[in-house]
Amino acid sequence: MALRFRQSEILDIARADGRVVVEDLAQRFGVTLQTIRRDLTDLADAGMLDRVHGGAMMRTGVSNIGYETRRRMNEGAKAAIARACAQMIPDNSSMILNIGTTTEAVARELLGHRNITVVTNNLNVANILVANESCDVMVAGGGLRRSDGGLVGDLTTEFIAQFKVDYAVIGASALDRDGDLLDFDMAEVRVSKAILRQARQVFLVMDASKLDRPAPVRLASLSQVDAVFTGHALPNDLMVKCTEWQTAVHIVAA
Amino acid sequence: MALRFRQSEILDIARADGRVVVEDLAQRFGVTLQTIRRDLTDLADAGMLDRVHGGAMMRTGVSNIGYETRRRMNEGAKAAIARACAQMIPDNSSMILNIGTTTEAVARELLGHRNITVVTNNLNVANILVANESCDVMVAGGGLRRSDGGLVGDLTTEFIAQFKVDYAVIGASALDRDGDLLDFDMAEVRVSKAILRQARQVFLVMDASKLDRPAPVRLASLSQVDAVFTGHALPNDLMVKCTEWQTAVHIVAA
DNA sequence: GCGATAATGTTCGATATTGTTATATTCACA
DNA sequence: TGTGAATATAACAATATCGAACATTATCGC
Numbered sequence: 214m215a216l217r218f219r220q221s222e223i224l225d226i227a228r229a230d231g232r233v234v235v236e237d238l239a240q241r242f243g244v245t246l247q248t249i250r251r252d253l254t255d256l257a258d259a260g261m262l263d264r265v266h267g268g269a270m271m272r273t274g275v276s277n278i279g280y281e282t283r284r285r286m287n288e289g290a291k292a293a294i295a296r297a298c299a300q301m302i303p304d305n306s307s308m309i310l311n312i313g314t315t316t317e318a319v320a321r322e323l324l325g326h327r328n329i330t331v332v333t334n335n336l337n338v339a340n341i342l343v344a345n346e347s348c349d350v351m352v353a354g355g356g357l358r359r360s361d362g363g364l365v366g367d368l369t370t371e372f373i374a375q376f377k378v379d380y381a382v383i384g385a386s387a388l389d390r391d392g393d394l395l396d397f398d399m400a401e402v403r404v405s406k407a408i409l410r411q412a413r414q415v416f417l418v419m420d421a422s423k424l425d426r427p428a429p430v431r432l433a434s435l436s437q438v439d440a441v442f443t444g445h446a447l448p449n450d451l452m453v454k455c456t457e458w459q460t461a462v463h464i465v466a467a
Numbered sequence: 468m469a470l471r472f473r474q475s476e477i478l479d480i481a482r483a484d485g486r487v488v489v490e491d492l493a494q495r496f497g498v499t500l501q502t503i504r505r506d507l508t509d510l511a512d513a514g515m516l517d518r519v520h521g522g523a524m525m526r527t528g529v530s531n532i533g534y535e536t537r538r539r540m541n542e543g544a545k546a547a548i549a550r551a552c553a554q555m556i557p558d559n560s561s562m563i564l565n566i567g568t569t570t571e572a573v574a575r576e577l578l579g580h581r582n583i584t585v586v587t588n589n590l591n592v593a594n595i596l597v598a599n600e601s602c603d604v605m606v607a608g609g610g611l612r613r614s615d616g617g618l619v620g621d622l623t624t625e626f627i628a629q630f631k632v633d634y635a636v637i638g639a640s641a642l643d644r645d646g647d648l649l650d651f652d653m654a655e656v657r658v659s660k661a662i663l664r665q666a667r668q669v670f671l672v673m674d675a676s677k678l679d680r681p682a683p684v685r686l687a688s689l690s691q692v693d694a695v696f697t698g699h700a701l702p703n704d705l706m707v708k709c710t711e712w713q714t715a716v717h718i719v720a721a
Numbered sequence: 722g723c724g725a726t727a728a729t730g731t732t733c734g735a736t737a738t739t740g741t742t743a744t745a746t747t748c749a750c751a
Numbered sequence: 752t753g754t755g756a757a758t759a760t761a762a763c764a765a766t767a768t769c770g771a772a773c774a775t776t777a778t779c780g781c
Contacts, residue, residue, distance in 0.1 A: 352590070352610075354609070355606065355608070359600070368626065
């Protein structure tokens with residue numbers, strides 16, 4: 214998009230004040246409200262501003278918004294998947310929960326469990342489980358990623374290595390046709406690998422949106438997973454492999 | 468959700484003060500109570516605030532009556548102390564913040580600092596500083612204490628030992644006449660001792676209620692502290708000792 | 722100058738926000 | 752546990768803002 218003269222000035226003002234008001238701009242530039250609105254919609258479409266009623270504002274920390282959107286996505290399905298997974302986890306057991314909005318849903322479903330120990334590198338999981346008095350929460354140390362409340366890094370990996378738990382409940386960004394679990398971030402994957410090593414049983418929770426989409430880093434194979442909880446059936450060839458691998462597949466209706 | 472102007476300001480205020488009051492906001496923005504309530508409900512629905520009777524507060528996760536009471540105690544004084552302390556901490560520096568409602572107040576005052584690294588064993592501090600995009604947050608791993616969001620235990624101590632920072636900002640439960648800092652919990656004290664070892668300068672923040680009351684575990688001596696920020700003057704004999712020890716004492720008016 | 726194209730202005734129905742009022746809830750205190 | 756005050760919710764009316772369609776004006780290449 215070729216920035217018009219006025220538009221680039223609007224951006225300057227927005228950067229300085231954090232926000233702009235349609236009425237003010239119209240007056241300042243001596244044009245009609247409609248013209249300013251057109252400018253703002255253009256700028257918003259180009260992703261340089263967030264349009265709001267009456268004006269526009271600088272982009273709010275992309276992080277939170279993106280995370281909120283992801284959290285809302287498939288909310289019902291995630292809750293159902295999480296419930297199915299939580300039902301397989303008995304009281305008086307220990308587990309690790311990693312990063313991901315679906316594992317957070319599992320944490321919510323664990324609020325009623327008694328006498329459990331949860332190790333997590335997800336700050337949101339910790340915040341959720343504070344409400345369960347009968348749950349020991351161990352927070353893994355590490356650098357806080359503000360996009361999703363994840364704790365990642367070598368220190369996190371080392372921390373995880375100190376535990377040995379009954380269950381690992383993990384999410385993944387993607388699952389490809391070969392049955393490989395994929396993710397976007399190297400540091401996060403290192404932590405997740407450590408989690409797999411430290412758990413006697415591994416549960417994968419994953420909503421349907423994760424099926425067959427690309428992500429660069431390989432985390433593990435479905436063969437290393439004891440049970441998958443997901444919303445839609447897996448492709449047939451994968452189902453066959455799962456049988457070979459003795460990986461239980463739980464398809465959960467929302 | 469597209470945040471309205473007012474809503475994003477409300478969020479800023481909430482982040483700075485930890486909470487907002489419907490009546491105050493209505494007055495400040497010159498709108499009716501109903502409008503503010505609608506804003507707060509929206510923000511709460513979006514998961515950015517927790518709605519409470521009469522207003523809203525930042526989500527702490529830690530919802531504990533005792534903790535809330537402590538946090539409210541001396542609120543104004545704590546904020547003033549925290550501000551004085553934060554002013555001594557420059558941009559581009561690293562620091563450790565430990566457990567305590569006063570250190571949390573310091574975290575709020577650090578929301579405007581640029582390019583800082585904060586290591587903390589306090590989940591609330593981490594939750595607060597998520598809002599500062601220009602702040603690297605390292606969360607120390609360990610067992611989560613739900614009474615105050617503190618992370619404690621040997622793992623926490625080990626984690627802390629891996630850092631070396633410019634400043635330690637610590638709170639203490641009590642300060643006795645000899646200038647000894649005291650606390651209630653052994654595990655927490657071990658962590659705090661580790662924090663002292665890993666910092667080049669030590670700041671103690673403490674509201675007046677901590678003066679001269681009993682607590683069983685000795686954490687350190689004022690002589691190990693570089694500067695104290697507190698609300699009321701220390702007893703005379705202690706002031707003399709502080710001069711000997713070259714411990715700066717900043718008395719902050721609320 | 723002329724036609725084509727882009728930018729702006731004008732108008733108006735649709736939508737979003739706020740205020741107002743009446744009615745429920747919740748809280749603090751006895 | 753009950754009571755009054757404070758606070759919250761819901762419904763509706765009054766404004767303000769928006770977006771689209773079309774008319775008008777400016778700009779550009781020829």
